[in-house]
Amino acid sequence: xxxxxxxxxxxxxxxxxxxxxxxxxxxxxxxxxxxxxxxxxxxxxxxxxxxxxxxxxxxxxxxxxxxxxxxxxxxxxxxxxxxxxxxxxxxxxxxxxxxxxxxxxxxxxxxxxxxxxxxxxxxx
Numbered sequence: 001x002x003x004x005x006x007x008x009x010x011x012x013x014x015x016x017x018x019x020x021x022x023x024x025x026x027x028x029x030x031x032x033x034x035x036x037x038x039x040x041x042x043x044x045x046x047x048x049x050x051x052x053x054x055x056x057x058x059x060x061x062x063x064x065x066x067x068x069x070x071x072x073x074x075x076x077x078x079x080x081x082x083x084x085x086x087x088x089x090x091x092x093x094x095x096x097x098x099x100x101x102x103x104x105x106x107x108x109x110x111x112x113x114x115x116x117x118x119x120x121x122x123x124x
Contacts, residue, residue: 068092
């Protein structure tokens with residue numbers, strides 16, 4: 001085997017191994033986002049009252065969250081940057097939980113409450 005063939009073979013092995021390693025890391029990041037979504041589903045169902053209007057609002061919020069997460073995943077696949085994906089996912093979830101907190105305040109009115117401690121989302 002000539003020296004050039006050996007070097008080419010070694011470079012291909014290293015590049016293939018790095019590519020496989022990146023795919024695992026990308027998949028782990030996608031799996032992490034999916035697990036966070038499952039947690040958000042449980043939180044949304046528990047935070048809002050168990051009536052049709054509130055649950056429909058929760059479903060709309062979860063649909064919007066899923067759409068936003070799909071954009072984060074598309075960005076991950078195009079840039080191959082796990083850090084950007086995690087930043088995107090965290091920003092999307094921050095917006096989701098803020099919106100969910102506002103929905104909860106609408107559906108669980110607390111009459112006579114004047115302090116910030118009366119907000120349902122304050123201690124979550």
